[in-house]
Amino acid sequence: MHHYDEPVYLISIVAKILDIHPQTLRQYERENLICPSRSDGRIRLYSQRDIDKIKLILRLTRELGVNLAGVDIILRMKESVDLMEKEIAELRHQLQVAKESPTVSPDKALVTKKSIYEMIIFEQK
Structure with missing residues (x-):
């Protein structure tokens, strides 16, 4: 095969x-x-x-x-959509890993928006 x-x-x-x-x-x-x-x-x-x-x-x-010009446009759009779907899947995976992690890695800050005016910011100590 x-x-x-x-x-x-x-x-x-x-x-x-x-x-x-x-x-x-x-x-x-x-x-x-x-x-x-x-x-x-x-x-x-x-x-x-x-x-x-x-x-x-x-x-x-x-x-x-x-027509073939239309096919070319459709194929290019399909390729773009496929790449974006792959990127979205990777970002969802990273988000899931971050959500499941009990701590925030030292090189990153976690920002959660509670409302329009409030934020929680974790800073590296």
């Missing part, structure tokens, strides 16, 4: 799997929608992640009627 990001599929195999012409894949690459890896002999190699991304592109163009 191959890793999700491992480039193992030739363009002809991907075209056959997705029932599209290899030129479609080349056009997606020219439009910078996909970026397959290359072998030492410059042969395009696609990973399962690439195939899933192409499936998304095909769904957007075929089922939703989005």
Whole structure:
């Protein structure tokens, strides 16, 4: 079994799997929608992640009627949202760790807002 990001599929195999012409894949690459890896002999190699991304592109163009410029915008927005969701998950984890910690680390100050005008500030001694 191959890793999700491992480039193992030739363009002809991907075209056959997705029932599209290899030129479609080349056009997606020219439009910078996909970026397959290359072998030492410059042969395009696609990973399962690439195939899933192409499936998304095909769904957007075929089922939703989005043009390639729109697909590019959607893919960039999706990438931004994915990064933000990852960052939010990391921050939530850090917050949970801080809440479960019985003390405040010496290099940090804990500030809790009780109301508009009151704060509790722990200072390092």
